Amino acid sequence: xxxxxxxxxxxxxxxxxxxxxxxxxxxxxxxxxxxxxxxxxxxxxxxxxxxxxxxxxxxxxxxxxxxxxxxxxxxxxxxxxxxxxxxxxxxxxxxxxxxxxxxxxxxxxxxxxxxxxxxxxxxxxxxxxxxxxxxxxxxxxxxxxxxxxxxxxxxxxxxxxxxxxxxxxxxxxxxxxxxxxxxxxxxxxxxxxxxxxxxxxxxxxxxxxxxxxxxxxxxxxxxxxxxxxxxxxxxxxxxxxxxxxxxxxxxxxxxxxxxxxxxxxxxxxxxxxxxxxxxxxxxxxxxxx
Amino acid sequence: xxxxxxxxxxxxxxxxxxxxxxxxxxxxxxxxxxxxxxxxxxxxxxxxxxxxxxxxxxxxxxxxxxxxxxxxxxxxxxxxxxxxxxxxxxxxxxxxxxxxxxxxxxxxxxxxxxxxxxxxxxxxxxxxxxxxxxxxxxxxxxxxxxxxxxxxxxxxxxxxxxxxxxxxxxxxxxxxxxxxxxxxxxxxxxxxxxxxxxxxxxxxxxxxxxxxxxxxxxxxxxxxxxxxxxxxxxxxxxxxxxxxxxxxxxxxxxxxxxxxxxxxxxxxxxxxxxxxxxxxxxxxxxxxxxxxxxxxxxxxxxxxxxxxxxxxxxxxxxxxxxxxxxxxxxxxxxxxxxxxxxxxxxxxxxxxxxxxxxxxxxxxxxxxxxxxxxxxxxxxxxxxxxxxxxxxxxxxxxxxxxxxxxxxxxxxxxxxxxxxxxxxxxxxxxxxxxxxxxxxxxxxxxxxxxxxxxxxxxxxxxxxxxxxxxxxxxxxxxxxxxxx
Numbered sequence: 211x212x213x214x215x216x217x218x219x220x221x222x223x224x225x226x227x228x229x230x231x232x233x234x235x236x237x238x239x240x241x242x243x244x245x246x247x248x249x250x251x252x253x254x255x256x257x258x259x260x261x262x263x264x265x266x267x268x269x270x271x272x273x274x275x276x277x278x279x280x281x282x283x284x285x286x287x288x289x290x291x292x293x294x295x296x297x298x299x300x301x302x303x304x305x306x307x308x309x310x311x312x313x314x315x316x317x318x319x320x321x322x323x324x325x326x327x328x329x330x331x332x333x334x335x336x337x338x339x340x341x342x343x344x345x346x347x348x349x350x351x352x353x354x355x356x357x358x359x360x361x362x363x364x365x366x367x368x369x370x371x372x373x374x375x376x377x378x379x380x381x382x383x384x385x386x387x388x389x390x391x392x393x394x395x396x397x398x399x400x401x402x403x404x405x406x407x408x409x410x411x412x413x414x415x416x417x418x419x420x421x422x423x424x425x426x427x428x429x430x431x432x433x434x435x436x437x438x439x440x441x442x443x444x445x446x447x448x449x450x451x452x453x454x455x456x457x458x459x460x461x462x463x464x465x466x467x468x469x470x471x472x473x474x475x476x477x478x479x480x481x482x483x484x485x486x487x488x489x490x491x492x493x494x495x496x497x498x499x
Numbered sequence: 500x501x502x503x504x505x506x507x508x509x510x511x512x513x514x515x516x517x518x519x520x521x522x523x524x525x526x527x528x529x530x531x532x533x534x535x536x537x538x539x540x541x542x543x544x545x546x547x548x549x550x551x552x553x554x555x556x557x558x559x560x561x562x563x564x565x566x567x568x569x570x571x572x573x574x575x576x577x578x579x580x581x582x583x584x585x586x587x588x589x590x591x592x593x594x595x596x597x598x599x600x601x602x603x604x605x606x607x608x609x610x611x612x613x614x615x616x617x618x619x620x621x622x623x624x625x626x627x628x629x630x631x632x633x634x635x636x637x638x639x640x641x642x643x644x645x646x647x648x649x650x651x652x653x654x655x656x657x658x659x660x661x662x663x664x665x666x667x668x669x670x671x672x673x674x675x676x677x678x679x680x681x682x683x684x685x686x687x688x689x690x691x692x693x694x695x696x697x698x699x700x701x702x703x704x705x706x707x708x709x710x711x712x713x714x715x716x717x718x719x720x721x722x723x724x725x726x727x728x729x730x731x732x733x734x735x736x737x738x739x740x741x742x743x744x745x746x747x748x749x750x751x752x753x754x755x756x757x758x759x760x761x762x763x764x765x766x767x768x769x770x771x772x773x774x775x776x777x778x779x780x781x782x783x784x785x786x787x788x789x790x791x792x793x794x795x796x797x798x799x800x801x802x803x804x805x806x807x808x809x810x811x812x813x814x815x816x817x818x819x820x821x822x823x824x825x826x827x828x829x830x831x832x833x834x835x836x837x838x839x840x841x842x843x844x845x846x847x848x849x850x851x852x853x854x855x856x857x858x859x860x861x862x863x864x865x866x867x868x869x870x871x872x873x874x875x876x877x878x879x880x881x882x883x884x885x886x887x888x889x890x891x892x893x894x895x896x897x898x899x900x901x902x903x904x905x906x907x908x909x910x911x912x913x914x915x916x917x918x919x920x921x922x923x924x925x926x927x928x929x930x931x932x933x934x935x936x937x938x939x940x941x942x943x944x945x946x947x948x949x950x951x952x953x954x955x956x957x958x959x960x961x962x963x964x965x966x967x968x969x970x971x972x973x974x975x976x977x978x979x980x981x982x983x
Binding site: 261262263265266268269282283284437442443444457458460461462 | 693711713714716717760763764766767768824826829830832833834836837840841848849850851853
């Protein structure tokens with residue numbers, strides 16, 4: 211048991227040391243932390259109220275009073291983006307976390323146990339794939355009512371499928387490898403093997419896919435909100451701001467550009483961080499460096 | 500399809516359609532129409548007075564579930580027949596004196612009767628076709644489909660792809676076919692006004708049914724003559740569900756109505772010169788100007804809300820505004836949500852639903868406040884006011900006032916002069932605006948984009964373009980499409 215523990219801790223410590231050498235990943239991490247911090251503090255630091263309208267002012271381009279301009283209701287865009295971030299980041303992280311937990315467990319069990327269990331579990335995934343996910347989410351919302359927490363869960367519940375497939379493929383590959391067979395011969399339980407050996411070895415693709423899931427989840431939320439199933443005005447999210455911005459991009463380009471930049475920045479930061487984490491956490495390189 | 504009469508494309512005055520002339524008896528109750536002998540259905544069948552008697556009989560069959568049955572109720576015994584108190588259709592005031600003479604008897608002189616004849620609910624249908632695909636009072640049969648449909652108008656349905664396009668072609672049997680310039684019209688349905696405007700700019704459409712509000716200043720600034728803004732006989736309003744406990748009190752409804760800053764909504768959000776509405780009927784409808792003491796007054800509204808038991812909005816339940824999914828409705832709802840929050844300190848939630856779901860919720864009374872619009876079916880205050888009768892199919896607010904019903908159903912149709920009739924409407928409207936089961940917001944303007952190659956295009960207050968009169972100058976463009 212002591213050997214196993216040593217391996218585990220050294221993996222994480224190694225990873226951190228390697229991550230610190232990757233400036234791009236650190237930059238990504240810094241941006242994400244900054245965005246989270248700003249979102250957390252928004253109610254205290256936002257320059258205006260997020261629902262405060264000034265209809266006579268209308269849409270104005272960026273100025274000293276409104277750094278990022280105002281929307282057609284005369285609402286401050288900076289404030290809207292800050293409040294939008296609270297919704298978008300929460301949806302992004304919670305829904306992705308739900309997808310991650312279900313997908314990794316499902317894929318790992320299917321791939322590890324194999325045989326008939328695998329066949330049944332993967333057919334279930336296939337069936338879920340074939341279901342139009344929009345209808346699935348709409349049904350969930352109709353049955354359980356409109357509730358923002360449910361929105362997170364509903365999105366998470368449809369986003370785990372690809373994750374499950376990726377993890378299953380990795381696991382099927384891994385379970386035939388010598389170190390896993392060695393673990394068997396040492397008499398470790400299946401569960402210990404899954405979470406000590408299999409899961410850490412699948413982290414690379416999982417992390418990359420996770421960083422891709424977060425932005426797609428944010429856009430999915432915008433789409434649902436647009437249909438009246440997600441959050442409702444005057445609340446907003448980055449995806450919704452972009453949706454509205456697109457409609458008036460010729461007249462008021464700043465309504466599209468600033469939320470667009472914010473979302474892109476988040477996406478880049480997540481990708482840099484994801485790449486860095488993948489390199490850092492890859493157990494196959496950890497012993498050599 | 501075409502009715503007995505048409506409307507002038509600009510003034511909307513009735514003019515001969517399938518009836519080439521008509522006479523009215525001295526007491527204003529009996530109309531005699533002389534039908535065109537050269538009129539044909541689009542399959543070449545003769546078109547005659549019996550088609551009207553049969554079609555109107557069909558329209559009054561309760562089993563058909565005609566939403567516009569009330570359009571017939573000015574005809575003698577039509578309502579009684581529809582409701583089953585008269586069972587013999589011969590007693591209803593519609594008779595074919597011979598093949599080309601139709602006589603219609605009204606219960607009371609109805610000044611707008613001739614206008615009704617150009618409403619699609621009074622168009623004749625081709626008996627042979629309807630009966631080929633089902634019984635006369637069966638709903639939703641295939642007789643309306645492409646290839647099956649037989650009409651009597653200038654254009655004929657040739658192709659119908661649901662949610663994609665509707666194609667009409669010239670009907671060679673139409674009595675006035677020589678004068679019709681367009682050979683083909685294609686309608687492209689869309690819910691997205693932004694893409695509609697882009698299609699127009701790309702030259703894919705000759706006419707749009709709307710334009711995004713934020714584009715209006717751009718067109719105005721460029722002095723672009725393809726932008727047509729014209730008065731439009733319609734009112735945008737909010738229905739209040741008076742069955743909801745906290746909205747039962749009319750002082751609450753008044754407080755809500757008094758804290759909508761209509762001027763600002765019109766100027767900053769709508770941008771096409773819409774008139775703030777303080778009454779249901781658009782002012783100037785047949786010389787009628789509604790009186791209303793409704794005004795924008797947040798101070799007085801706060802007092803009213805306090806009187807109703809919600810000082811400073813305390814204890815007022817969160818209320819929901821329902822609207823059908825559309826950018827324009829959302830903007831107005833967001834603005835009003837904030838006005839009520841700011842002036843009355845009450846919390847409003849917004850709920851948008853797809854059009855059909857929204858209609859279901861509204862008809863079932865499953866809403867608190869819902870957005871609505873009403874376009875006059877004909878140019879008369881009655882078209883706006885008879886909606887709110889206790890049993891009006893489009894009332895949907897649960898509001899019922901016996902004095903209002905008496906004025907609209909009993910008094911207005913029987914008074915002698917136009918001025919008297921307008922006074923009665925004025926009294927009824929004052930009751931409506933005192934009780935406020937609906938909050939009027941603005942009077943529409945029609946905003947269309949029309950390609951410069953379209954000639955003889957006339958704007959009118961019902962926003963009904965006369966396709967029979969338009970023409971295209973082909974050297975400027977080789978597309979032929981129009982759009983609602």
